Amino acid sequence: MYVTVEDFIVEWNKEAALTQRVLDGLTDEALGQQVYSEGRTLGRIAWHLVANIPEYLTEFGVPTAGVRDPDEVPSAREIADTFRTVAAEAAESLGKHWTDDSPKQTQQAFGRTETNAMILMGLIKHIVHHRGQATVLMRQAGLPIPAVYGPSKEGWAQFGRTPPL
Numbered sequence: 703m704y705v706t707v708e709d710f711i712v713e714w715n716k717e718a719a720l721t722q723r724v725l726d727g728l729t730d731e732a733l734g735q736q737v738y739s740e741g742r743t744l745g746r747i748a749w750h751l752v753a754n755i756p757e758y759l760t761e762f763g764v765p766t767a768g769v770r771d772p773d774e775v776p777s778a779r780e781i782a783d784t785f786r787t788v789a790a791e792a793a794e795s796l797g798k799h800w801t802d803d804s805p806k807q808t809q810q811a812f813g814r815t816e817t818n819a820m821i822l823m824g825l826i827k828h829i830v831h832h833r834g835q836a837t838v839l840m841r842q843a844g845l846p847i848p849a850v851y852g853p854s855k856e857g858w859a860q861f862g863r864t865p866p867l
């Protein structure tokens with residue numbers, strides 16, 4: 703749990719580095735990959751997780767510049783580059799607008815009263831959720847997957863090991 707703003711920023715930056723590694727692995731050819739024919743594409747999911755960050759933070763009182771066009775999926779390069787900018791701005795804006803009292807203050811969110819700490823944790827969970835979806839689609843598209851919370855298949859291979867079942 704986050705007690706101070708700094709706690710959150712440390713966690714945010716750690717997760718952002720993992721997300722960046724995944725997004726840096728995207729290619730334009732892979733962005734059309736879908737789970738099923740009516741499903742969202744990899745590009746749509748990746749862009750959604752990026753574009754949502756400034757919307758979410760601004761909604762909950764941490765003003766953050768939005769992305770160029772949340773509805774139009776850009777190139778793989780632009781998705782990754784925009785995430786880099788948005789993630790850095792998010793940390794900066796939190797540092798500027800929040801005090802150490804902010805995480806325990808409450809506000810209305812999703813039809814209930816939540817602490818700012820819970821609200822921020824919700825944003826990280828949202829990113830992690832879609833990042834997980836993205837890695838599956840990247841695998842289906844034949845892309846290598848970077849290590850996230852542990853080695854990917856490629857990571858195990860570098861150690862000369864097969865992944866545990």
Ligand code: NI
Binds near residue numbers: 750828832
């Ligand atoms: Ni979502």
